[in-house]
Amino acid sequence: MPACSTCTGLPVPKEQLHIAVAIHGMSTAIVLNNAGYQKKYSVDNPNLALINQLKGAGVSLYVCGQSLLGNKYNFAEVNPDIAIGLSMLTVTTAHLMKGYSMLIF
Numbered sequence: 674m675p676a677c678s679t680c681t682g683l684p685v686p687k688e689q690l691h692i693a694v695a696i697h698g699m700s701t702a703i704v705l706n707n708a709g710y711q712k713k714y715s716v717d718n719p720n721l722a723l724i725n726q727l728k729g730a731g732v733s734l735y736v737c738g739q740s741l742l743g744n745k746y747n748f749a750e751v752n753p754d755i756a757i758g759l760s761m762l763t764v765t766t767a768h769l770m771k772g773y774s775m776l777i778f
Contacts (some may be wrong), residue, residue: 693768694727697737697761701744704736709750713729721752728754737761 683690696704702713703720710718727734734755740747741757751757758764765775 676741690731691731691733691773692731693734693735693764693773695737695758695761695764695768696741696755701740701746704734704741704755705750706752707745711748712750713746714725724752724754732771735761735764 703708703718703724705713705718707718707721710716724734735758736751736755737760738748738757739760741751748757769775
């Protein structure tokens with residue numbers, strides 16, 4: 674199954690479809706690289722394959738810097754495929770100003 678199966682078959686050319694994800698709060702652990710995840714949970718990070726699929730599909734991934742600090746995660750242990758934003762709100766606001774729409778679920 675493609676990482677972005679929701680977009681499969683849309684009448685929008687792939688080069689015009691831009692998706693950005695802001696990860697924050699209790700979901701923040703998924704952004705850790707494998708070494709950081711192993712140190713915290715004593716298992717491999719099960720999210721790495723999904724992150725690779727999303728990046729391969731052109732999805733921009735961001736993590737909330739405040740959530741990293743609040744959860745006491747080391748910034749150096751963030752997966753290099755994920756950009757660190759000041760906060761989830763600044764990441765989403767910047768994207769909204771560029772014409773992105775927000776999907777809240």
